Amino acid sequence: MAGTLALATACKDNRADEVGTDADYENSANNNTIDDETILVVENDDNAKFLNEAAEMQLEEISLGKLAQQQGTSSHVKELGKMMENEHSQALRELTTLSQSKSVTIPTSITERSKKNYDDLAGKTANDFDKAYSEMMVDHHKDAVDLFEKAANDSEDGDIRTWASSKLRTLRTHLEHAEVAKKETDRTKS
Template identity: 50%
Template sequence: MNQKPTYNMKNLINIKSILSLFLYAAGAILLVSSCSENNTRDSKAEAREDNVRKLAANDTTASVIEDDNDYNFLVKAAEMQMEMISLGQLAQQKGTSSNVKELGKMMEEEHTKSLNEINTLAQSKSVSLPTSETEDSRDAHKDLNDQNGNDFEKDYCKRMVDRHEDAIDLYENAVEGSEDPQVRAYASEKLPTLRTHLKNAEDSKERSDNNKS
C-alpha cells in the first residue's frame, strides 16, 4: 500500500532545490489566481508559502522554528487573536447590554495586545503568520452580524466561551510539548489571562441566557 508522504517545516528544508524551482514557476500562477479571487486568498496559505520561500532561500537560518508543533501553535494563536478582536468590535457595535459591550471591549483590547506579542515572537523566529481571519472566523462574524438583540448576545458569549476553551487547550499543549523555550514561556505567561477571559465570558453567557427580553 502506498503511504501518503507527510510534509512539515523540517523536511521542507531538505527539498530546497525542488522548492526553489517550484516556487519560481508557481509565482506567476499564484499572482494571476490571486488577482482573480478578489482578495479571498487564504492568508494562512500565504503565510506558509512565505515560510517555505524563506526555507528554500536560506536553509541555514537558525532562527526559523523547524518544529511543526511550534509553527502550528503560532499560526493558530494568531488566528484566534484576530477572531477575538473582530468579534469584540462587533459586540461593542451590536451588544445591547453593558456587560456584553464591556466584554467585547476587553476582548478587543487584550487580544490586540496578545496579537502584537505573537507577531513579535514569530518575527524573532523568522516565521510569517496569517494577516487576516480564517474562513471559519469570517463565517462566525457573518452569522453573528445577522442577529440582533439578546439572540446576538447569547451566541456571541457562547462563541467566546467555546473559543477560549479551545485557546486554553492550545496554550496548555504548547506549555507541555513545545521544543522552543520562548514559545513555552509565552504560552505559560498567557494562560492565566485566557482563564480569566473564559470566566468573564461564562459570566456574560449566564446573564444573557437568563435574559428573557
C-alpha cells in the same frame, strides 16, 4: 589509503543496494538520519502551527470583540467585547514579535471560518446576539486554554513555551468573564 578507498567503495556499494523507490526509502527501517530529520521538521511545524493558530485566534477575537461593542445590548457583552479587543490586540502584537524572531509568517487577516463566525453573529440582534456571542466566547476560550496549555507544556521552543504559559492566566480570566456574560444573557428573555 587503499583501506579508506575500499571502505568508501563498500559504503557506496551498500548505498547503491539500498536505492529503490521513494516508498522503499520512506519505509526503510535503517533510515535513522531521515527519521531524525523528519522529527525535527515535525517539531518545527508544530511550533509554526501553534503560532499560526494563536494568530488566527487573536484576529478573530479582536474582530468579534469590536462587533460585540457595536451590536451588544447588555453591558456584560459590551464589556467583554472591549476586553477581547484590547487584550487580544496586545497578545497579537507580542505574537507578531515572537513569530518574527522565529522566522514564521503568521496571518494578518481573519480566516474564512472566522469570517463566517463574524457574519453569523452580525446577522443576530438584541439578546440573540448577546447569547450567541457569549456562548462563542466560552467555546473559543476553552479551546484557547487547551491550545496554550499544550504549547506551554509540550513545545520544544523555550520562547514559545514561555509566551504560551504567560497567556494562560489571561485566557482563563476571559473564559470566566465569558461564562458570566453567558449566564446573564441566558437569564434575559429574547
